[in-house]
Each structure stands twice: as structure tokens, then as C-alpha cells.
Amino acid sequence: MSDFEPKIVAFVCNWCTYAGADLAGTSRTKYEPNVRIVRFPCTGRIDFMLLMKAFENGADGVIISGCHPNDCHYTSGNFHARRRWITFRSLLDFMGFDIDRITFSWVSAAEGKKWAELVNEVTDSIRTKGPFKEISTLDSSKLKQLFYDEITK
Amino acid sequence: MELKILTSANIPTFFNSLIQSGKVVVAPVLKKNGKVFFESVESYDQVSTDYIQTVFSAKSVVFPKVEELFSYTKKEDGSVEITNDLSSVPETIIWGLRPCDSSAFNYLTEFFLRENPDSYYKTRKERTTLISISCAKADDACFCTSVGLNPGSTEGCDILFTAMGDIFYTEVMTEKGKALIDAKLFTETEEKSKEAHLAKINTKFSIEEIKERIQNAYESTQWKHESMGCLSCGACAFSCPTCTCFDIQDEGTTENGKRLRCWDACGFGQFTQHASGHNPKTNQTARRRQRLLHKFKYSVENLGIVSCVGCGRCIRICPAHLNIFENILNVTKA
Amino acid sequence: MIGFKNALTNQPVPCFIEDASQAELIVYTPECKNNLAVYLHKPEVKQSKKIGIFGNMATLRSIIQLTSENQFWDIEKTILTIDANDEVLVFANMEEVETYVQANFPDISEEDLKLLAHLDSLTRDERWKYWTEQFTACIKCYACRAVCPMCYCSQCTVECNQPQWIRVSSKTTGNMEWHTMRAMHLAGRCVNCGECGRTCPAGIPIHLLTTKMNQDLFKEFGTRPGFSTKGEYALNTFKTDDKEGFIK
Numbered sequence: 120m121s122d123f124e125p126k127i128v129a130f131v132c133n134w135c136t137y138a139g140a141d142l143a144g145t146s147r148t149k150y151e152p153n154v155r156i157v158r159f160p161c162t163g164r165i166d167f168m169l170l171m172k173a174f175e176n177g178a179d180g181v182i183i184s185g186c187h188p189n190d191c192h193y194t195s196g197n198f199h200a201r202r203r204w205i206t207f208r209s210l211l212d213f214m215g216f217d218i219d220r221i222t223f224s225w226v227s228a229a230e231g232k233k234w235a236e237l238v239n240e241v242t243d244s245i246r247t248k249g250p251f252k253e254i255s256t257l258d259s260s261k262l263k264q265l266f267y268d269e270i271t272k
Numbered sequence: 273m274e275l276k277i278l279t280s281a282n283i284p285t286f287f288n289s290l291i292q293s294g295k296v297v298v299a300p301v302l303k304k305n306g307k308v309f310f311e312s313v314e315s316y317d318q319v320s321t322d323y324i325q326t327v328f329s330a331k332s333v334v335f336p337k338v339e340e341l342f343s344y345t346k347k348e349d350g351s352v353e354i355t356n357d358l359s360s361v362p363e364t365i366i367w368g369l370r371p372c373d374s375s376a377f378n379y380l381t382e383f384f385l386r387e388n389p390d391s392y393y394k395t396r397k398e399r400t401t402l403i404s405i406s407c408a409k410a411d412d413a414c415f416c417t418s419v420g421l422n423p424g425s426t427e428g429c430d431i432l433f434t435a436m437g438d439i440f441y442t443e444v445m446t447e448k449g450k451a452l453i454d455a456k457l458f459t460e461t462e463e464k465s466k467e468a469h470l471a472k473i474n475t476k477f478s479i480e481e482i483k484e485r486i487q488n489a490y491e492s493t494q495w496k497h498e499s500m501g502c503l504s505c506g507a508c509a510f511s512c513p514t515c516t517c518f519d520i521q522d523e524g525t526t527e528n529g530k531r532l533r534c535w536d537a538c539g540f541g542q543f544t545q546h547a548s549g550h551n552p553k554t555n556q557t558a559r560r561r562q563r564l565l566h567k568f569k570y571s572v573e574n575l576g577i578v579s580c581v582g583c584g585r586c587i588r589i590c591p592a593h594l595n596i597f598e599n600i601l602n603v604t605k606a
Numbered sequence: 607m608i609g610f611k612n613a614l615t616n617q618p619v620p621c622f623i624e625d626a627s628q629a630e631l632i633v634y635t636p637e638c639k640n641n642l643a644v645y646l647h648k649p650e651v652k653q654s655k656k657i658g659i660f661g662n663m664a665t666l667r668s669i670i671q672l673t674s675e676n677q678f679w680d681i682e683k684t685i686l687t688i689d690a691n692d693e694v695l696v697f698a699n700m701e702e703v704e705t706y707v708q709a710n711f712p713d714i715s716e717e718d719l720k721l722l723a724h725l726d727s728l729t730r731d732e733r734w735k736y737w738t739e740q741f742t743a744c745i746k747c748y749a750c751r752a753v754c755p756m757c758y759c760s761q762c763t764v765e766c767n768q769p770q771w772i773r774v775s776s777k778t779t780g781n782m783e784w785h786t787m788r789a790m791h792l793a794g795r796c797v798n799c800g801e802c803g804r805t806c807p808a809g810i811p812i813h814l815l816t817t818k819m820n821q822d823l824f825k826e827f828g829t830r831p832g833f834s835t836k837g838e839y840a841l842n843t844f845k846t847d848d849k850e851g852f853i854k
Contacts, residue, residue: 293680303809305809306809307809309808326636327807327808327809328745328807328808337776338775338776339743339775360692385778407808411612413688414614448836497622500645500648500650500651501619501620501621501622501645503644503749503752503753504748504752505747505748505752505753506745506746506747506748506749507747507749507807510747510807519774521774521775523773523775528614532775534774534776535746535776536773537743537747538793540748542765555649556648556650557650589749589807591621591640591749591752591801591805592619592622592640592753592754593613593617593618593619593640594611594619595613595614595619597614598613
């Protein structure tokens with residue numbers, strides 16, 4: 120496990136967190152390189168299915184980050200996002216999904232340091248947890264098929 | 273055809289010997305929710321015997337709900353490797369089909385193999401042996417006697433068992449069936465009458481009369497009334513032992529992936545949607561009419577067989593409790 | 607008039623009466639469990655501008671919820687039900703329906719509460735195993751969507767293939783995508799009629815997903831679907847001081 124490097128996907132809003140990540144860069148702050156950033160205009164645009172798709176395609180952890188409440192560039196996008204995250208997190212937990220692999224945060228354009236610390240923290244925690252196999256192995260697992268599709272030897 | 277007897281005491285032994293032969297054995301299993309489903313089993317104690325019909329048919333053995341047609345991988349030199357390997361399809365035995373179910377396999381074989389033989393179906397069917405058990409009980413959704421079958425029919429199966437007290441009267445119909453018979457467990461017998469041991473099912477209609485009257489049923493104004501309850505799900509088509517409609521889906525990336533054949537249903541609104549956006553079947557009435565006419569008219573025209581076997585699964589499973597034989601009767605009334 | 611009638615199998619079935627002379631076909635027994643509100647979306651039903659519907663409590667709650675979602679501006683409807691004393695009640699308007707429903711608002715059933723409590727007592731791994739086993743049984747027949755009065759989108763997300771949000775193939779991953787997405791689209795809108803779970807051919811208790819969602823949303827945001835025609839939808843409103851403890 121010592122050479123496992125987690126793949127972290129970050130869904131971030133353009134106006135705050137993306138700018139904050141940019142600031143971390145221009146300040147030459149060193150932080151873990153495991154994160155792949157996907158830029159959205161606003162956290163309100165982030166569909167919950169995107170998180171599922173990230174995990175299905177090999178992500179070991181996901182970060183979702185946007186503007187602090189009351190600071191949204193579009194006034195209320197992050198308020199809607201917050202409600203959506205509360206709901207989705209509860210659903211995932213009920214289904215037995217490991218919600219500790221998803222981290223939500225508010226990172227503003229001035230918080231380059233916070234962004235770097237957040238990525239470091241998440242990468243460390245996912246590295247300790249190990250690779251996320253639960254979804255990518257679902258179809259080939261030996262789950263007792265109530266109504267099987269293909270039987271193979 | 274050979275006639276044999278298997279004592280009830282020897283049924284578990286025979287069954288377990290099938291498992292030990294290394295083949296996959298699929299049998300009806302009672303699940304915690306009180307319903308019976310076909311599932312692969314490891315021993316006879318998992319098999320359910322006291323039920324009328326399973327929820328889903330066993331067609332998934334030869335026509336799986338998701339089937340990989342081939343997979344592709346892009347190689348380093350830019351060429352694409354396509355893999356299509358049917359060698360992993362195992363020898364399978366289906367135990368506990370009802371006579372309606374095994375006769376449905378006749379339709380499936382006609383459909384998949386007649387004109388352009390489907391290699392996937394062919395391979396799976398060749399490696400499958402069908403063991404049916406006659407019906408001692410029926411419920412009011414069963415109507416096999418109305419479509420030319422009966423609870424003790426040997427259509428389509430390799431072996432038919434009929435429970436008679438403490439024996440299984442065994443009719444061995446094919447060479448495949450014969451290959452399974454263990455001379456130590458089975459004894460010879462003369463022909464016996466099954467009638468006293470079969471369920472009594474009243475006929476709802478005469479299939480010959482229906483086949484005639486349905487020729488003019490397309491224009492019937494009854495269709496709308498009969499289809500009002502239909503909510504366009506796929507439950508009836510998916511549980512039906514003769515429904516064969518499918519969709520082809522590709523899953524993967526530009527680097528690798530697979531082509532899958534998945535079940536589809538004519539009840540879905542988008543089933544007949546064209547790429548142009550036009551949909552020739554614009555409402556549920558048209559779609560339900562298509563389904564019923566396909567079962568009782570178009571299959572007859574195309575393949576010579578009525579594709580409905582009277583198993584009653586669609587009636588039991590329908591969320592709106594639509595009843596196929598009631599519908600057929602009503603649209604063919606003079 | 608949408609109601610129930612007796613049919614050839616021993617189960618009352620939904621029926622659609624267009625002639626007063628057939629009114630005597632209508633029956634109402636505890637077996638009449640279907641949520642008839644789903645038929646209010648059918649184009650054939652909407653064509654007749656005046657509709658009567660003889661429903662159970664689930665139907666009434668669905669009608670209230672659909673009214674709060676502005677789905678009935680073009681239909682005049684008469685709503686009937688049977689109360690606890692077997693008396694027929696004819697509601698003169700939606701206010702009366704609301705009063706009746708609010709006075710008799712049903713709790714979650716004993717059976718469901720037990721199952722929810724059981725799932726709550728499992729570890730995360732055990733819950734994941736439970737749900738993935740359930741999802742493996744799913745055949746994607748979409749009966750759950752078909753019977754749900756809240757699923758009235760003229761084009762469902764699953765029917766979109768640019769991009770393909772939900773896989774068509776009914777392997778476990780595709781099934782999980784479907785049920786997760788459906789639970790999210792219904793969270794805060796579902797009236798807990800339980801029809802989806804009851805109708806599922808594979809016997810999956812899908813209704814538990816949305817029941818749990820509704821419980822949580824009521825706790826967090828105070829929203830209750832099917833209670834009032836002016837009810838709020840939790841996911842398109844917000845409060846600036848919504849509380850959560852997990853955002854860093």
C-alpha cells in the first residue's frame with residue numbers, strides 16, 4: 120500500500136475556490152499533487168451525479184468547494200448547493216457509501232493557504248483509507264444475483 | 273420418448289448429482305420477500321417446491337438481461353482488438369420450469385435461430401438442458417389451456433416430471449434429457465395418465481377463434497379502454513418468457529469498452545422513437561395494442577406460433593393489474 | 607372518473623369510467639392500494655377537462671403535493687374518498703382536501719419503521735452490502751417510476767443519452783445510479799405512498815430510500831410533502847442560516 124497515490128477530484132467554483140487555488144499557486148505554496156480540479160461557474164451547478172461518476176471512473180476521493188455563504192458570485196447558488204449536499208450526503212450514508220471520502224468546504228479567493236491545507240489533509244486521509252474499490256468492482260463482484268445476467272465459469 | 277419413475281426419496285439425490293456433475297443448476301428459490309425467483313443453487317434444500325409460478329421467467333439463461341456481445345481495446349499501435357469469447361458460457365440445467373415456460377423456449381429458438389442465427393443464443397441454448405415439472409396448482413392468472421397448452425405439456429423440455437404421490441413420473445423427451453438420467457435412480461415404467469395430478473384450468477377463450485377474430489381487431493375502439501391503466505413500464509415484457517426485444521448499448525471510453533445487449537420493452541414511450549424525433553406510436557394505446565397484436569397475430573404471421581404461453585406473469589406483475597386475456601377477449605368481441 | 611373496480615383476478619384494479627351508467631362498477635376496499643394520482647398525468651385523462659378521482663389517503667396527499675407544484679392548472683377535478691367510517695366524502699375544493707389530510711395525516715407504517723431501524727443498526731459496510739444486493743436484483747423495468755405520481759417529467763433523465771447520466775444496462779452500477787438519482791429527485795416531494803416498493807417485481811424496498819430522505823428533510827428543514835398546497839420544496843428554497851456540521 121505504500122506506493123498508493125490517491126486520485127482526488129475537486130469540483131470547485133470559479134469565483135472563489137478556483138481563484139483561491141490559483142493564489143496558492145502564485146504564492147508558490149507546496150501541496151500534494153494528487154488533486155485534479157474541475158472548474159464550475161458556481162457550486163450551485165454541481166450535480167450530485169457528477170460525484171457518483173467521479174467515483175465510478177476511478178476517483179478515490181472527492182472535494183467540493185465554493186464560496187462562503189453570503190459571498191456567492193450569483194448570490195444564492197451556494198445556498199442551494201448546501202441544501203443539496205445535506206440531502207445527498209444523508210442518502211449516501213443511508214446506502215452505506217463511505218461519506219468520509221467526500222469533503223465539502225468553503226474556500227474563498229483569498230484563502231490560498233486554506234486550499235493547500237485542505238488538499239493535504241484530504242490526500243493524507245484518503246491515502247490512509249486506501250484505494251476506493253467499492254464502486255468500480257460492483258459489476259464484477261460475486262454478489263449473489265437474484266436474477267443473474269451472464270453466468271460464466 | 274422414454275418413460276421412467278423417480279421416487280420422491282431419490283429426488284434430492286438426483287438433484288445433487290446434477291450439481292456434482294459440474295454444471296450450473298438454476299432452480300426456483302423462495303426469497304425473504306415471499307416471492308420465488310430462478311437462481312443458481314448449490315443444493316436441493318434451496319429449491320422451492322410449493323409455489324405456482326416464479327416472478328421472472330428463465331429466459332435470462334439463454335437471453336441474459338445484460339449480455340456482452342464483444343469488448344474492444346485500443347492497442348499501442350493504434351489498432352483495435354475486438355474480443356468475443358463465448359467459451360466461458362457454462363453447461364447449465366434449468367430445473368423446475370413449468371410446461372408453459374419450456375414451451376416458450378420453442379418460440380425463442382424460432383425467433384433467434386430461424387433467419388439470421390444469433391450465435392449468442394445458439395451457444396447458450398446448446399449448453400442448456402430444460403427440466404420441467406407439471407403444475408398441480410394454478411391461480412386465476414394462469415391460462416395456458418387457452419393458448420393450446422396444458423399443465424402437463426411436454427413442449428420444449430428435455431425432461432418432464434409429474435408428481436404423482438410419492439413418485440416423479442418422468443418423460444424423457446430428448447437425447448439431452450437422456451444424458452442426465454442415472455440408471456441407478458430411475459426405473460422403467462409404462463405410460464401413466466397425468467390428468468388426475470394436473471391443475472384444472474378453465475379456458476378463457478378458444479385460441480383458434482381468437483386468431484381469426486384478431487385479424488380485424490386493429491380498428492377496435494376498445495383498445496383505448498383496455499390500455500388506460502397502462503403506465504408504460506417494462507415489467508410485463510421483462511418477466512415474459514417470450515419477449516425478446518432488446519437495446520444495444522456501448523459502455524466505455526475511446527480506449528476500451530464493450531457493446532452490450534440489454535432488454536428493452538415495447539411499452540416504453542421511447543421504444544419506437546426515431547432519430548428524426550418522430551415517434552410512430554404516440555400514445556400508450558398504440559403501444560399496448562402493438563404488444564397484444566404481436567403476441568396473438570404478428571408472431572403467427574412471422575413465425576407460425578402464438579407467442580403467448582399463458583403463464584400469467586404479466587398479469588401478476590402489472591402495477592395497474594392489466595389482464596392480457598381479458599383485454600384480448602374485449603377487443604375481439606363482435 | 608378514475609376509481610377501482612373488481613376484475614377477473616381477485617384484486618381491485620384501476621378503472622376509468624366515462625359514462626354515469628357504469629358508476630356502479632366502482633368499489634373501494636382496503637385492497638385498493640394503488641395511488642391513482644399517477645393517472646392524472648396521462649394525456650388521455652388530461653384530454654377530458656373534468657375529472658373525478660376516488661382515491662385513498664396516498665392519492666389525496668399526492669394531489670396536494672402536485673397542486674403545490676402547479677400541475678393542475680388546466681383540469682377541473684372532483685375528489686372523493688372514503689373515511690374511517692366507510693362514508694363517502696366529496697371535497698368541494700382543495701382547502702377541504704387539505705383540512706382532511708392534515709387532520710388524518712398518516713405516520714410511516716410499522717413495517718417500514720422496523721426496517722429503517724434495522725438498517726440504522728447496521729454498520730456502514732453491512733448497509734452497503736444490503737443495498738448493493740438489492741440493486742443487483744433490479745431489472746430496470748422502471749415500474750417504480752411508472753407508478754409514482756411525482757415522476758411526471760415528459761423526458762426522464764434516463765432517456766437522455768447526451769450525456770448518458772444513467773446507464774441503460776441493468777448491472778449493479780447502472781441500477782445504483784438509477785435509484786440514487788431517483789431518490790434525490792424525489793427527496794422532499796415523495797408522499798410516502800409506498801407504491802414503488804410494493805410494485806417492484808424484484809421485491810426491492812425502494813420506498814425506504816425516499817422515506818428516509820423525507821424524514822431527514824423534515825428534521826433539517828421542516829418540509830413535509832403532501833401536507834399543504836402551499837408547501838415548500840426543500841431543494842429549491844433555502845435559508846441563509848441552514849445548519850450543517852460537515853462543511854470545512
